[in-house]
Amino acid sequence: MSQFLASSHLNLSGLILCPLLGSIILLVIPDSRIQLIRSIGLCTSLITFLYSLFFWIEFDNSTAKFQFVESIRWLPYSNINLYIGIDGISLFFVVLTTFLIPICILVGWSSIKSYKKEYMIAFLICESLMIAVFCMLDLLLFYVFFESVLIPMFIIIGIWGSRQRKIQAAYQFFLYTLLGSVFMLLAILFIFFQTGTTDLRILLTTEFSERRQILLWIAFFASFSVKVPMVPVHIWLPEAHVEAPTAGSVILAGILLKLGTYGFLRFSIPMFPEATFFFIPFICTLSVIAIIYTSLTTVRQIDLKKMIAYSSVAHMNFVTIGMFSLNIQGIEGSILLMLSHGLVSSALFLCVGALYDRHKTRLVKYYGGLVSIMPIFCTIFLFFTLANMSLPGSSSFIGEFLILIGAFQRNSLVATLAALGMILGAAYSLWLYNRVVFGNFKPNFLKKFSDLNRREVLIFLPFIVGVIWMGVYPEVFLECMHTSVSNLVQHGKFD
DSSP states (O other), X not given: OTTBOOOSSSOHHHHHHHHHHHHXXXXXXXXXXXXXXXXXXXXXXXXXXXXXXXXXXXXXXXXXXXXXXEEEEXXXXXXXXXXXXXXTTTHHHHHXXXXXXXXXXXXXXXHOOSOHHHHHHHHHHHHHHHHHXXXXXXXXXXXXXXXXXXXXXXXHHHHHOSSTTHHHHHHHHHHHHHHHHHHHHHHHHHHHHHHXXXXXXXXXXXXXXXXXXXXHHHHXXXXXXXXXXXXXXXXXXXXXXXXXXXXXXXXXXXXXXHHHHHHXXXXXXXXXXXXXXXXXXXXXXXXXXXXHHHHHHHHTOOBHHHHHHHHHHHHHHHHHHHHTTOSHHHHHHXXXXXXXXXXXXXXXXXXXXXXXXXXXXXXXXXXXXXXXXXXXXXXXXXXXXHHHTTOTTSXXXXXXXXXXXXXXXXXXXXXXXXXHHHHHHHHHHHHHHHHHHSSOOOTTTSOSSOOOOHHHHHHHHXXXXXXXXXXXXXXXXXXXXXXXXXXXXXXXXXX
């Protein structure tokens, strides 16, 4: 019980239920009241975001205990309770989730032409489920919400996707991620029958034999590696990104990819420390292969969204190298890079979405000379391109720098090979920017004078502020997570 710190005046359950309440209100409003539907959807998501900021403000940096803890009896005879709370590791993922949903609603303000009310409801339900995943401190209920997120995302890709293959992409996304998680469910049931509970506070003090740890770790890895995604189970991601609407790509890149890496940090590493240590060479090998392979694949892509999707795989595998360095710098760097990726990658997908809304194509060959007709767009696109290649002063640089420090302490060869990813990242980022923005203007394919409007510029502003803030003054973020990360490293006896 000493690992948990209760706080009475802020309720995580209220934060989880707020978007759900908004979606219930939307259900009773007639479809014809479009402006009211949009306003309620946006206001609900903004209230949720502002409420989440209070958890950050009230967060106690000095303790590694879980805070704002609530326990609700769910299956009392089975000893399974709804147990929620956050620490320094999960705090920023909750804030990132609540930050991105209002952006998604604003992105679809005018571009979504059909089922507008259902669009708002799908994103609000998705928000509730994602917040619940990051707050859940019970293994079985974590699994329930972890898989429940697939349902609204499946609907978002399948209904509001932008091309003919959207149904196939939705099924591929759903089946890939669901099949991987079957093994985790079996592992959770095995843990329940062995220990009589799925409560994380008890399981963190339970010791499993090394053989059992290895088997359980593999089962959890099967689920989390698909979500990251790691090579070779990454095939679903580019397909899902290409077919998803712009807002769907923002949520996919900003939050859903973080569920896998968060699962490693919250469950696999602290619960199975010996198995984690055993599998470090395996993880590092897969991650290095993924970084180099997907970076080279990115250079060869002809679709704008596929380029950013493959670069996301490279960045998320950089994250896994940091996490499995199992030292404070590596893990803190991996959390920072996840947050940075949630901002930079989401913003790049918004840039592609802005181009697609105007010119109805994402193929690179149709673009060129945009600097002459979209100067504001090109300036913003340059900023996020530089952030994507980890330019010093941007949020990505801080994350990758800390990861490389941590990785060098664990294995200098792995860190050197991972650093190739930064060089290749600069190559494909500048190559993409050069092809789209400079060169000859193509009047046959592109409309003239179609720069960003005021709403779109306002959407990009918070991303720009976040990237610069995290890049120039990361201490604000690091001090909140430092105690929790130190406790994780000490608990597993990795230091």
